[in-house]
Amino acid sequence: QITLKESGPTLVKPTQTLTLTCTFSGFSLSTSGVSVGWIRQPPGNALEWLALIYWDDDKRYSPSLKSRLTITKDTSKNQVVLTMTNMDPMDTATYYCAHRRFGFGGSYFDYWGQGTLVTVSS
């Protein structure tokens, strides 16, 4: 059974750096074809993809946020960490991590964490 859970601060100040951790179980990020992604959702708004990290440590970032994002993995701890620099009130959102499955027809997020609400305010 695959589960994921996000953790990190619920409140950050503008200009600070946000660090979120996704702790997962039921799969290994060293298995070929596996990846984990981060997606956020501002209150009352749509989902927005942020970053992806693959089993082979390949990484992908949303072009609009690439300069502010870093995604890393710790396979031994079953964790993926996302850092976002220079936080702004517009970054207030629920942040989700999700398991992305790759198959013959493409890839998709099949398991999601419960999400963690991050508020950016002074």
Next chain:
Amino acid sequence: QSVLTQPPSVSEAPRQRVTISCSGSSSNIENNAVNWYQQLPKKAPKLLIYYDDLLPSGVSDRFSGSKSGTSASLAISGLQSEDEADYYCAAWDDRLNGPVFGGGTKLTVL
């Protein structure tokens, strides 16, 4: 402004059928699989449809997906009050080199 375009809202009566459209381009929907997610109020998204028209285990066959060219659709038949949720389409985008989502459609069961 989302890369994929969905109607903000749809509504229909119980036991009826409703469709939700998702419009994209050749860099996403036309050449890559479309996935659909259901997000119940205050909950995380849940995979509803993958590879355009496949249902994950446990998802009701009242849900179905289709795709033609640069557009995709989600159909829900036999509407129930429990189907009230936000629905998002998604696809890989070759130009952006990552997954993109639609703006979401709020379904109201009258």
